[in-house]
Structure formats: C-alpha cells, structure tokens
Amino acid sequence: MVSSSVLSPPRHSIAQTEQGWVLVIQDEHCSVMQVFSTAASAQRSVDRMFEFFHTMSAQSPRACEAA
Numbered sequence: 001m002v003s004s005s006v007l008s009p010p011r012h013s014i015a016q017t018e019q020g021w022v023l024v025i026q027d028e029h030c031s032v033m034q035v036f037s038t039a040a041s042a043q044r045s046v047d048r049m050f051e052f053f054h055t056m057s058a059q060s061p062r063a064c065e066a067a
Contacts, residue, residue: 010053014042025049 010027020035023042036042 010049012046012049014039014046 008028010025012023012025014021014023016022016039017035020037021039021042022033022035023045024031024033025046026032034042034045036045
C-alpha cells in the first residue's frame, strides 16, 4: 500500500462555460468533472472534497480496513 504522504494532493480548476461553471478535480489516478450554476457553488464543492481527502488521509490504513 502506498502511503498517503507520498501522494500529491488533488488538483482542481473551475472554468466558466456556456453550460455553467465546470469543476475538474484530478489526481494521479482519476479525474472528476461536474457542472455548477455558480462559481461559488463549485468552490464550496472543492472545499468539501478537500476536507474529505484530509479526513481520509488522517485515518490510519488499519482504521480504513476495519470499516
């Protein structure tokens, strides 16, 4: 198992398009794209996602396996 301290944090971008504000979050393994009606709602999603990643990386691997 790769230590979470070795992995770089996810990158994100928010761009305005004709369809709305497009949020892209990606790391070494995956990429997620979602469209929001406002830039503020896209940024709130980024904040929640980074909080999730921080919470998960703070847990020990043993705690994750038990869940």
